[in-house]
Amino acid sequence: MKKSIIDITENRLAKTYAKFPIEVADGYGSTVLSADGKEYIDLGGGCGVNILGMKNKMWLDAVEAQLRRTAFCSNLFYNAPAALLAEQLCVRTKMQRVFFSNSGAEANETAIKAARKYASEKKGAEFTDIITLKMSFHGRTVTALSATGQPDMQCGFAPLTAGFYYIDDDEEQLRQALSDRKVAAIMIELIRGEGGVLPASRGFIRAAAQAAKKDDILLIVDEVQTGVGRCGALFGYEKYDIIPDIITTAKGLGGGLPIGATIFGEKTCDILQKGQHGSTFGSNPLSCAAASAVLKQIDDELLNEVNKKSEYIFSRLQGQNGIKSISGMGLMIGVETEKNADEVLDCCIKNGVVAIKAKHKIRLLPALNIPWEQLKQAIDILIYACK
Secondary structure, three states: OOOOHHHHHHHHOOOOOOOOOOOEEEEEEOEEEEOOOOEEEEOOHHHHOOOOOEOOHHHHHHHHHHHOOOOOOOOOOOOHHHHHHHHHHHHHHOOOEEEEEOOHHHHHHHHHHHHHHHHHHHOOOOOOEEEEEEOOOOOOOHHHHHHOEOHHHHOOOOOOOOOEEEEOOOHHHHHHHHHHOOEEEEEEOOEEOOOOOEEOOHHHHHHHHHHHHHOOOEEEEEOOOOOOOOOOOOOOHHHHOOOOOEEEEOHHHHEOEOOEEEEEOOOOOOOOOOOOOOOOOOOOHHHHHHHHHHHHHOOHHHHHHHHHHHHHHHHHHOOOOOEEEEEEEOOEEEEEEOOOHHHHHHHHHHOOEEOEEEOOEEEEOOOOOOOHHHHHHHHHHHHHHHO
16 A cells, blocks of 8 residues: 555654645645645745745746756855855945855854854854853754753753853843853844744844844854844844845745855954865856845835734734734734644644744744735634634
8 A cells, every 4th residue: 555645654654744744746936735735825834934935936036047057066166146146245245255054053053153253253262152042043063052041942952062151131131141141142033933933122122232232242242033024124134224244045045946045244354264164066057046046036116015914913803702912024924823833833834834833822924925915814713723
């Protein structure tokens, strides 16, 4: 008897994800098609990766064209897609250089290495500590996990990388940490997605930026999930009116292909020199061509639409029966429900909508260009499920 894909997955893949009972077979835009022929409106956006939905035309054309040339070449050679993508990112962020890798965790590892090298050279070898927020998430590799302020995620993986210090979103705790420790960098998610879609307070972010500038401490902003238009600006830091020394991003940047980017400002652009860091598949032409096609579409018109859709979702959900609170920014939204979140998600699936969780909340990360008709239908179903 022929085994199902679900059976093979359960028996052969590592059991690292709790999966929904859907085999994704195809899709277009914000519509997911399962192997049994059912259609779902996608409010999860592939955990924020499908930033322009599935089979976006400009993205698909760029990927197909690049596949006919070369999907990969070594970093020992120059390649146009990587150079042009780096140029796009630097021009639009007013930063100086980019290092490409394959994921958000790798992008964050690069930022951490650069920050410690900068501090060692500028202030002394003892300046190694990096301050991060409690309930933050910076990746699954050992060092990125060490930066993550969630002890439950770290359990069983000791010894972790030393030198990370976790604080609340609290200005006094920040001042105390800066006074007590030899700090190389402050590393912040502007919205702690995995921690429950928790936006950082403006006072705290402003204090962190001012302290970093005053004491020559690097300010790293982890935009793996908040970047590439997700918050209604190209990057979330623009909404907080700050300028980071290092930006990390991934997820939506590739629009469905793996890519991470660490973007360096003027202070940090020459910290990593030849032979001091690398990534075999980083800068590969295929992912870079895909990312360029994504960035070209993140324009003012689309960002205005993101903000309008965000306002619509917040206004529709506010005060509805079964909904306790709403948090987030742009199209990165957390919905705290009176019912168990798994029950709500199950009801959504039965009625043709897929979304994801963040802790005890429903997390919405739809494609930025989700059609209004689909968005309104999906939000109606979510409201029904919450009731």
